[in-house]
Amino acid sequence: MSHTASLSFEVFPPKKEEEFKNIFDFLREAAKLHPDFISCTYGAGGSRAGKTIEIASFIQKELGIDAIAHLTCVGFTKAELEKNCEALKAAGVNHVLALRGDRPQHMTDEQFNNREFFYATDLVRHLKAHTSLQISGACYPEKHFEAPNLEEDLTHLKEKVDAGVTSLVTQMFFDNACFYRFIELVRAKGIPVPIYAGIMPITTAKQLGTTVSLSGSSVPKELADLIATYGENKEDMRKAGIDYAVRQILDLREHGVDGIHIYSMNKLKTTTEICGLIS
Numbered sequence: 001m002s003h004t005a006s007l008s009f010e011v012f013p014p015k016k017e018e019e020f021k022n023i024f025d026f027l028r029e030a031a032k033l034h035p036d037f038i039s040c041t042y043g044a045g046g047s048r049a050g051k052t053i054e055i056a057s058f059i060q061k062e063l064g065i066d067a068i069a070h071l072t073c074v075g076f077t078k079a080e081l082e083k084n085c086e087a088l089k090a091a092g093v094n095h096v097l098a099l100r101g102d103r104p105q106h107m108t109d110e111q112f113n114n115r116e117f118f119y120a121t122d123l124v125r126h127l128k129a130h131t132s133l134q135i136s137g138a139c140y141p142e143k144h145f146e147a148p149n150l151e152e153d154l155t156h157l158k159e160k161v162d163a164g165v166t167s168l169v170t171q172m173f174f175d176n177a178c179f180y181r182f183i184e185l186v187r188a189k190g191i192p193v194p195i196y197a198g199i200m201p202i203t204t205a206k207q208l209g210t211t212v213s214l215s216g217s218s219v220p221k222e223l224a225d226l227i228a229t230y231g232e233n234k235e236d237m238r239k240a241g242i243d244y245a246v247r248q249i250l251d252l253r254e255h256g257v258d259g260i261h262i263y264s265m266n267k268l269k270t271t272t273e274i275c276g277l278i279s
């Protein structure tokens with residue numbers, strides 16, 4: 001079956017300076033897979049903001065691929081945000097994923113309670129009023145962990161989109177049925193923008209204990225069983241994880257999803273193999 005789903009990747013700025021060069025090698029190779037866009041995450045405290053902008057600029061200017069720079073607001077003043085927006089402009093990056101972010105450890109209760117931007121929607125409104133940036137946002141098929149229920153989360157998602165978000169990227173999920181239910185509810189709520197399905201290939205057992213548990217995404221029995229069976233064997237686990245992600249993607253495409261967003265974790269071999277198997 002033919003499909004029109006877009007393909008995109010997410011990368012992150014490596015923490016160690018000596019690993020920083022590798023990200024540009026990854027991006028040069030990933031460009032050959034012809035993604036529609038590549039997004040780059042932003043450290044929660046914002047201490048490495050410059051790195052996100054540097055990477056996004058490379059994607060946009062050197063590779064000629066649409067770049068989305070993630071931008072959080074929870075720890076920022078308006079003046080600091082303005083500085084970041086100036087830097088984005090100077091770097092030729094004109095698209096951001098506007099996020100609230102999680103509370104940085106260094107923030108005191110007083111700072112947190114008096115923060116200038118409470119929610120991503122506040123950031124979106126500010127960017128709309130003061131910049132010409134294109135703005136995307138995040139959404140959560142299994143609801144955001146702070147939201148009392150999905151209905152309330154969706155009400156706030158609608159506010160965020162109405163404030164000026166033109167596309168949404170989902171939190172990772174491993175059960176497509178959750179995603180399909182979510183899309184039905186989102187559309188019923190009158191949210192019309194494209195929604196890119198976030199797919200995280202699970203290639204090591206360790207990932208479940210770290211990334212996945214932090215995301216709050218549920219782990220279907222099939223995936224849990226697969227890790228129980230192959231988790232001890234590095235190469236078998238990688239293959240089984242890739243196979244799971246590929247099956248998820250093919251099913252999503254058959255269901256006419258707007259786009260597939262692969263959380264690449266800067267892993268070239270895994271990303272390339274997945275793209276080869278879904279092309």
Ligand code: FAD
Nearest residue numbers: 041042044070099100101119120138144147153156169171
């Ligand atoms: P919001 O949209 O502000 O929502 C947060 C919570 O507030 C939700 O429960 C929502 O229902 C609630 N809410 C919203 N408005 C209101 C209101 N008016 N009244 C009451 N409640 C309200 N984090 C990083 O630090 N760096 C990154 O690069 C990064 N990239 C991400 C990319 C994606 C695709 C996703 C899904 C998440 C990413 N995150 C990143 C994590 C994100 O910062 C956290 O999940 C954060 O807790 C929420 O951010 P948000 O922008 O979704 O928040």
